Amino acid sequence: MIRVLLVHDTYLLRTALAALIGREADLEVSSTSWPGAVATSRTLRPQVCVVDMDSADAVGPRGIRELSRRCYEGDGGFSLLALASAGRPGPLRRAYEERALGFLSKNASPDRLVEGIRHVAKGERYIDESLGFGFLEASEMPLTRRELSVLSLAAEGASIGEIARSLCLSNGTVRNYMAAITRKTGARNRVDAIRISQCAGWV
Amino acid sequence: MIRVLLVHDTYLLRTALAALIGREADLEVSSTSWPGAVATSRTLRPQVCVVDMDSADAVGPRGIRELSRRCYEGDGGFSLLALASAGRPGPLRRAYEERALGFLSKNASPDRLVEGIRHVAKGERYIDESLGFGFLEASEMPLTRRELSVLSLAAEGASIGEIARSLCLSNGTVRNYMAAITRKTGARNRVDAIRISQCAGWV
Structure with missing residues (x-):
């Protein structure tokens, strides 16, 4: 049994x-x-x-x-x-x-x-x-663990400043991560990157 | 039967x-x-x-x-x-x-x-x-049909300009709609408004 x-x-x-x-x-x-x-x-x-x-x-x-x-x-x-x-x-x-x-x-x-x-x-x-x-x-998941953390917070509606404070990064670094995420996912912009990643179940 | x-x-x-x-x-x-x-x-x-x-x-x-x-x-x-x-x-x-x-x-x-x-x-x-x-x-769904159309396109990753062209509106009108949507859903920003509306199953 x-x-x-x-x-x-x-x-x-x-x-x-x-x-x-x-x-x-x-x-x-x-x-x-x-x-x-x-x-x-x-x-x-x-x-x-x-x-x-x-x-x-x-x-x-x-x-x-x-x-x-x-x-x-x-x-x-x-x-x-x-x-x-x-x-x-x-x-x-x-x-x-x-x-x-x-x-x-x-x-x-x-x-x-x-x-x-x-x-x-x-x-x-x-x-x-x-x-x-x-x-x-x-x-073939294109994002690093750090990029996924940034993206998860962004998908919850956090602003650049909030993400930076939450992950102890500068605003500029968070902007760089978001740009890398948008490029790597082939997205048109930040909202599109979130959508693509949610469809794939990454975040 | x-x-x-x-x-x-x-x-x-x-x-x-x-x-x-x-x-x-x-x-x-x-x-x-x-x-x-x-x-x-x-x-x-x-x-x-x-x-x-x-x-x-x-x-x-x-x-x-x-x-x-x-x-x-x-x-x-x-x-x-x-x-x-x-x-x-x-x-x-x-x-x-x-x-x-x-x-x-x-x-x-x-x-x-x-x-x-x-x-x-x-x-x-x-x-x-x-x-x-x-x-x-x-x-109690707070959004109008027009606001839902704007939000659905935004959730698909469309930019303000793309939404405006798609719905035959000016960029300023789309921005006003997005501001109203963010306020009505009690969201912190545009991405947050999309998240809240997706959780509720509105878009």
Whole structure:
């Protein structure tokens, strides 16, 4: 019997997906939202966590990073299987950075999901071929970590001065970063750079 | 027997949700993506369309508007049941404008979904109480249609000059609109106004 914890934002959809997984005789499934993921993983002690990466919470403070840390604690870990959208390389990269073992497109069939769960439960890597191009894009992310920090603050509506104070930089340096970001993303201007990066899921 | 068409972006989740609905003896369900919604509704002739509003495609050219038009054609219509998120009044408002009969939170239970389908199939209005606050917010949308057009172009990265040309306005008028938008949304600046409006699902 493989114990599975499914992490997804909305109750209706995670209940539906859990029902689908639970039809398999060898899979026992529970589901929770991102904010409840770490706590539930402690009590449930699953072998596999299936996580939906298309959520602001997935990359937030109680998201994939904390769950991954919990996963590699000494008291019995689990494997991460990430659900991602083919057109958004950002969340895919985050799941890869946090040592997910499996990667499945949200447009895959339920059979593929079940197959993926069984693979990662055995500690085997599982990658949906339809995500191949997404991985290519993820590996080509043009921005540095520092540029991403600047861009994230800009996307939240912070002014140049606010970004400078927040990151202990001069206004001129922040302007230089914003110019580099706009150039590297092929954007027309700052707002366009934010839009392009949000579409890709970088910020 | 009630024929239901479920419209949702990703194959995995719509298959899961359809399986859940299909467990009911009186419901017969098919599912499709937004781009396929109108064509499928023509061949399937459902009594109820359950539509996920949290999708860019839902408000796009082949989205809720075209499906709603098809619904009110002479050759036998159907009722629309909209799935929406409580914190995003924009999609809720769009579903209301396009004459959806039912409104359900994506955090509702599967029982509520099935109940909602049966209600709207009989032509009865069905509103999830948890969406009440969202409706209040939707009714208080602060921007005019013109301001929304300006904001949508700005959110796509268009400059003041590009917005002016596209809407046949002067640069000064576009600047005035942007100032009004920033003030009305309580934003710190233009980028912040875009962020606030995107969170609410207005653009």
